[in-house]
Amino acid sequence: MSGSNVWGRSREKLRHFPEIFAQCGDEAAVYGKCVAATTTGRQELRKDLCAREFEALKSCFVNAARKRAK
8 A cells, every 4th residue: 555645635635724724713822822821931831731722723623624625
């Protein structure tokens, strides 16, 4: 199994990313603010600190991608 068209399918999906991302701007901003607030100074981002915000962003991406596919 060589997967000769894997890169073509991946590129096609990535072409739609800006459109999908634009539909999730509010969720992306909330997640970004959470990450920025929890990594001030030299602190490292720890797992699950922004899990709720990430799940909201992920859910938005999935829903926007589904709408795009229809």
